[in-house]
Amino acid sequence: MTRPITRRLAPLWISLRLMLILTVLLGVAYPLLVTGIGQAVFPGQANGSLVHTNEGRVAGSALIGQRFDAADGSPLTQYFQPRPSVAGDGYDPTASAGSNLGPESPELFAQIRERTAQIAAFNGVTESEVPVDAVTASGSGLDPHISVEYARIQVRRVAEARGLSVERVAAMLERSTTGRDAGFLGEPRVNVVELNLALDGLG
Amino acid sequence: MAWVFAVTALLLVALVLAVLYRPLGDYMAWVFTSERHWRIERLCYRLAGVDPERQQSWRTYLRSIIAFSLAGLVLLYVMLRLQHLLPYSLGLPPMSSDLAFNTAASFVGNTNWQSYSPEQTVGYVAQMAGLAVQNFVSAAVSMAVAIALIRGIASRGGRSGLGNFWVDLVRANLRILLPISIVAAVLLLAGGVIQNFSGFTNVESVAGVTQAIPGGPVASQESIKMLGTNGGGFFNANSAHPFENPTPWTNMLQVLLLLLIPFTMPRTLGTMVGNQRAGYALLATMAVLFILVYASLTAFEFAGSGSAPQLAGGAMEGKEQRFGIVGSTLFATATTGTTGGAVNSMHGSYTAFGGLMLMFDMMLGEVAPGGAGSGVYTLLILMVIAVFLTALLLGRSPVYLGKRLGVRELKIVSIAILVMPTLAIGSIAMSFAIPSVKAEIVSSMGNDGSHGLSEVFYAFISAAINNGSAFAGLSANTPLLNIMLGVVILLGRFIPIVLVLALAGSLSMQGKAESTLELPLHRPQFVGLLVGLIVFIAVPMFVPILLVGPFAEGFIR
Numbered sequence: 173m174t175r176p177i178t179r180r181l182a183p184l185w186i187s188l189r190l191m192l193i194l195t196v197l198l199g200v201a202y203p204l205l206v207t208g209i210g211q212a213v214f215p216g217q218a219n220g221s222l223v224h225t226n227e228g229r230v231a232g233s234a235l236i237g238q239r240f241d242a243a244d245g246s247p248l249t250q251y252f253q254p255r256p257s258v259a260g261d262g263y264d265p266t267a268s269a270g271s272n273l274g275p276e277s278p279e280l281f282a283q284i285r286e287r288t289a290q291i292a293a294f295n296g297v298t299e300s301e302v303p304v305d306a307v308t309a310s311g312s313g314l315d316p317h318i319s320v321e322y323a324r325i326q327v328r329r330v331a332e333a334r335g336l337s338v339e340r341v342a343a344m345l346e347r348s349t350t351g352r353d354a355g356f357l358g359e360p361r362v363n364v365v366e367l368n369l370a371l372d373g374l375g
Numbered sequence: 376m377a378w379v380f381a382v383t384a385l386l387l388v389a390l391v392l393a394v395l396y397r398p399l400g401d402y403m404a405w406v407f408t409s410e411r412h413w414r415i416e417r418l419c420y421r422l423a424g425v426d427p428e429r430q431q432s433w434r435t436y437l438r439s440i441i442a443f444s445l446a447g448l449v450l451l452y453v454m455l456r457l458q459h460l461l462p463y464s465l466g467l468p469p470m471s472s473d474l475a476f477n478t479a480a481s482f483v484g485n486t487n488w489q490s491y492s493p494e495q496t497v498g499y500v501a502q503m504a505g506l507a508v509q510n511f512v513s514a515a516v517s518m519a520v521a522i523a524l525i526r527g528i529a530s531r532g533g534r535s536g537l538g539n540f541w542v543d544l545v546r547a548n549l550r551i552l553l554p555i556s557i558v559a560a561v562l563l564l565a566g567g568v569i570q571n572f573s574g575f576t577n578v579e580s581v582a583g584v585t586q587a588i589p590g591g592p593v594a595s596q597e598s599i600k601m602l603g604t605n606g607g608g609f610f611n612a613n614s615a616h617p618f619e620n621p622t623p624w625t626n627m628l629q630v631l632l633l634l635l636i637p638f639t640m641p642r643t644l645g646t647m648v649g650n651q652r653a654g655y656a657l658l659a660t661m662a663v664l665f666i667l668v669y670a671s672l673t674a675f676e677f678a679g680s681g682s683a684p685q686l687a688g689g690a691m692e693g694k695e696q697r698f699g700i701v702g703s704t705l706f707a708t709a710t711t712g713t714t715g716g717a718v719n720s721m722h723g724s725y726t727a728f729g730g731l732m733l734m735f736d737m738m739l740g741e742v743a744p745g746g747a748g749s750g751v752y753t754l755l756i757l758m759v760i761a762v763f764l765t766a767l768l769l770g771r772s773p774v775y776l777g778k779r780l781g782v783r784e785l786k787i788v789s790i791a792i793l794v795m796p797t798l799a800i801g802s803i804a805m806s807f808a809i810p811s812v813k814a815e816i817v818s819s820m821g822n823d824g825s826h827g828l829s830e831v832f833y834a835f836i837s838a839a840i841n842n843g844s845a846f847a848g849l850s851a852n853t854p855l856l857n858i859m860l861g862v863v864i865l866l867g868r869f870i871p872i873v874l875v876l877a878l879a880g881s882l883s884m885q886g887k888a889e890s891t892l893e894l895p896l897h898r899p900q901f902v903g904l905l906v907g908l909i910v911f912i913a914v915p916m917f918v919p920i921l922l923v924g925p926f927a928e929g930f931i932r
Contacts, residue, residue: 182424191512193423195504197549197553200504202556203592207595210564217569220573220576220618238581265575265587265588266587267492268615268616270692270693270723271692271724272721272822274826274829275724275725280692281682284687285686288687303688307688309692310694310695310696312615312616314612315696317697352623353624356380356387357623357626358697358699359697
């Protein structure tokens with residue numbers, strides 16, 4: 173190797189300069205451009221699809237699930253309950269996570285058994301009526317949705333707690349239900365945050 | 376009924392890719408063959424001191440890649456170690472040295488294995504100016520390697536060289552990845568992906584509990600995370616997080632972004648070598664494997680076998696309600712079949728045989744359809760073996776696209792197909808053979824028994840093949856695992872690149888072989904042979920691992 177050291181290091185020198193140029197283009201200009209477009213054209217979405225109470229207070233995001241339980245962790249009867257969450261103490265967006273428990277995990281097995289019994293008793297239905305999403309934790313721990321089946325078994329309990337007719341609550345549920353996107357993508361679902369917010373808004 | 380939706384979703388993917396196959400494949404071919412430089416590209420070359428007209432031999436091309444990746448590795452490492460000094464660091468401390476090494480290796484290696492939880496570890500500037508930049512350039516490096524190999528095949532011999540890495544790198548970024556990313560980011564924004572610099576904002580929830588709503592430049596990172604088959608999430612939950620992937624249609628968009636470049640690159644090859652049927656053979660091979668994995672994975676998740684899924688009434692642990700099983704298995708097939716590694720559902724909570732299919736998809740060597748660039752170059756390596764085998768069977772000379780495949784080429788590909796299994800199985804063996812290492816690995820497992828073993832197997836296979844997804848029960852953020860996995864990622868990335876470029880160099884020296892008896896390398900029979908070859912190269916080496924991991928979990932319970 174008789175080539176001078178400067179020539180051998182040339183690719184490294186080019187690389188460093190190119191990395192800096194690309195960082196400016198792809199790591200600064202590009203995200204700022206997208207931020208500009210987002211804030212100008214889609215400000216609602218870009219800032220987290222926030223939802224508001226009738227009084228105008230920000231009450232969270234339509235996309236991020238929330239806890240609807242008392243300080244001692246017991247579920248509040250007047251609210252539709254979301255799926256189980258293992259993000260922090262439940263629905264903690266600073267710690268999004270799934271359980272990562274395997275299909276043969278004794279811990280998961282026990283959790284599912286306990287959740288099934290609790291949900292059946294809480295809503296006054298049989299254990300076989302409790303749907304799968306009600307007893308399994310989502311991947312993000314922030315899933316704002318439940319299945320239509322899980323929402324239906326909660327209608328009577330919510331109606332009783334709020335002194336509303338079952339029909340009224342069922343109609344509200346209907347309005348918070350979304351079908352499959354384009355008729356075939358994803359699953360039908362009920363947004364728990366929006367539904368509970370709407371129920372509170374009835375005054 | 377559920378199968379109707381599974382098939383319809385697949386048909387939509389097929390339709391979009393079929394429509395884009397020709398225009399995007401030809402566009403990429405034009406990008407890498409055009410004589411004209413854009414003004415902004417000339418500026419880049421001038422500032423960096425590059426002579427864009429200079430042709431590089433395979434050795435120079437390789438040296439440029441190594442230098443560029445080394446520079447990226449060092450810059451990213453420094454950035455992560457000093458992130459507390461950067462703006463918008465959200466008050467987060469610097470990464471530890473082993474975690475910064477692991478993360479830098481992982482993002483430079485197009486792997487995006489993350490042994491940390493992003494929302495608790497990395498600030499906004501480190502994400503967008505550090506990690507996301509590597510999302511772009513590491514994908515561009517993969518594409519450049521693939522293009523260099525295609526040029527080697529297309530060359531008419533002599534000392535024509537493999538092109539110029541710096542030009543390929545800049546063009547892949549500015550003409551392909553950036554424009555598509557901008558369009559995709561805007562679509563994601565419309566779907567609800569966030570893009571702001573607000574940090575965490577405390578709000579009072581509907582029921583009156585305090586909740587911290589996260590912010591961040593997510594949409595811009597999300598689009599290149601998928602398009603570049605990278606997979607590093609802005610949040611810990613990755614594409615399961617509603618702010619990364621809010622709706623079933625954004626989920627479909629993300630799947631399409633993952634598959635876009637790998638599935639259209641066969642057209643680029645077809646156009647550059649002037650033989651579209653060669654492209655179709657590659658495409659068919661990718662598609663057959665993809666459908667095979669998707670169908671079996673979906674069937675296993677629908678069946679929902681296993682103690683916990685049966686008790687719950689289905690395999691929904693770790694899956695989001697809006698995606699359901701089909702939206703999750705389609706994404707999982709795409710992410711393990713490309714070198715993506717993003718997840719929209721927690722792979723570790725899949726059924727035992729569902730998890731097996733995810734590992735199987737990676738073991739194939741990432742050719743279903745593989746990473747942006749790496750899919751085509753890995754498949755071409757396997758193609759060399761298949762052509763040689765076919766030629767032997769038919770008693771003709773092994774010629775692929777006018778290039779005679781000799782001893783040198785065969786030596787190169789024989790080593791290449793052993794790299795990933797050697798790294799994966801070797802490091803798994805090391806993990807359990809050395810008592811002190813074993814003790815630490817076992818304590819990192821998040822589940823007991825065979826599922827815990829599967830977590831470790833999955834991690835090393837994922838690192839060796841540069842995928843980056845995980846059975847995330849494993850607590851991988853320990854100095855030992857960070858360093859082991861970081862080293863495996865770098866070797867798994869760069870040894871194949873060396874071999875592919877050596878192959879490209881060897882092929883480019885040859886003139887076009889005049890063969891009167893062309894091998895029928897585009898017929899369904901040959902595609903069948905190639906698919907079989909891929910499966911039979913991949914599976915036998917991993918049988919012992921599969922037996923004690925997912926098989927044991929699925930059968931003995």
